[in-house]
Amino acid sequence: DQQVKQNSPSLSVQEGRISILNCDYTNSMFDYFLWYKKYPAEGPTFLISISSIKDKNEDGRFTVFLNKSAKHLSLHIVPSQPGDSAVYFCAVRGGSNYKLTFGKGTLLTVNP
């Protein structure tokens, strides 16, 4: 059973507009949440994270929101740029073993 779900396989957005990527999780014991970005033929690169004691974290154009009651995580990119076109994975961690569980990813395409 999937513990982390990214229900949108793809998302297309115009340059300059907001991109919103969503992620749902099932286990309330997860305590650390991350977003990774992946270009083809490269490894994932860390983008932004949030711990369970917060509900928002910002870093430049990227903001992550955490709704613990809904077990929902979202990534907002404002303004979106063509270079943001990539696959975005959300990942969650619970417990002390550093293991991450990843969603299946969302392909974001930002059109010029």
Added chain:
Amino acid sequence: DVKVTQSSRYLVKRTGEKVFLECVQDMDHENMFWYRQDPGLGLRLIYFSYDVKMKEKGDIPEGYSVSREKKERFSLILESASTNQTSMYLCASIPWDSMGRQPQHFGDGTRLSIL
């Protein structure tokens, strides 16, 4: 910057061969991981290691083994390669951190094709 290096970007092997994928990190990280990425399935954890000679199974360990003889190097072994092991393989590392707030750092991946 953390550097995680995977020895091959592309590899082609034959069914039944024993295949070694190598990963080296240069930041003295205690924890290392092997994932595979497949279209529509995301990243799935194969094995991980907390320290030299320590290993734990991830979510899909069948058909794989690992070796961690030195802290900086974590090897993934396909004992007898099969076509369903054709995939992108990703190595990651992370330091020990009492708060557990460090992200994993990934290598660029090895695209493995089993014919």
